Amino acid sequence: MLNDACIIAKIISLAKSSEITQETLAKELNLSQQSVSRKLKELEDKEIIKRTITTDGEIISLTTKGEDLLSQCLSLIREAIISSHALKIKGMVTSGLGEGKIFLSLPYYEDSFKKFLGFTPYPGTLNIVIYDRLSLENRIILDAEKHILIPEYKDENRVLGAVKVFPASINGIRPAAIVFPLRSTHPKSVIEVISPYYLREKLNIKDGDEVEIESYV
Structure with missing residues (x-):
């Protein structure tokens, strides 16, 4: 049975300016025009599409509601893909030396x-x-994965080192990212996470609490 998202996706994939004829749609779906017509009537009743009769035949286009529905479907698919490619790393919150605050404040x-x-x-x-083996293995795997690179930058007074970045979530909170400064002295067992939020407050966590990071690779 054809679902709404399938019809909408096919309309978008075939159409120019989001328009397509019923005859073309039937051929692409390998269905009779009668079957497609019934489904299109359902979508029209739901105000997902609109149909216009012209001298060239019936033109089908998405309404704003239809575009919104397609966008929601794409978001769900994107989330599913991201989740299936996530590396999970568990660890314990600890205090650093405050260097991150200094560098992240630089323009x-x-x-x-x-x-x-x-x-x-x-x-x-x-x-x-x-502190667990699987998480440490996933941390090491990250070294070989595709990443975002913040390049090294030289100004008059200093050299700002390059940083490898992996988009992530922490305890389900996004946006966030794991950052690996290339000049870091941290061992492999320590990672740093950034976010637009003050994570200790946002997650209500303190030193010694366990957190789970998912890195999307």
């Missing part, structure tokens, strides 16, 4: 994260200590 890093991640990070990283 170069602020602008770079805004450009590549779409958000300006809260000035400070959340440090996580990994």
Whole structure:
């Protein structure tokens, strides 16, 4: 049985300017025009599509409601794909040395994260200590995965090191990202997470609490 999303997706994939004839749609779906006509009538009654009779035949186009429905379907598909490609890392919250706050307050890093991640990070990283084998293995796998690179930047007074970035969530909160400064002295068992939120407050967590990060690779 054809569902609404299937019909809508086919209309969009075939149409120019979001319009298509009923005859073409029937051929592409390998169905009779009568079967397609009945389904289109249902979609029209739901105000998902509109049908216009012209000298060239019947023209089908999506309404705003139809476009919204398609957008919702695409979002669900995108979420499913992201979830199936997530590396999970569990660890314990720990205090850092405060270096993250200094560097994330620099305009170069602020602008770079805004450009590549779409958000300006809260000035400070959340440090996580990994203590189980599977999480540590996933952390090591990240080294070989595709990542966003914030390139090294040289100004008159200093060199700002490059940073590898992986979009992520932490305890289900997004947006967030795992950051690996290339000049970091942290061992593999320690990772840093950034977010536009003050994560300790947002997640109501403190040193010693366990968190779960999902990195989308």
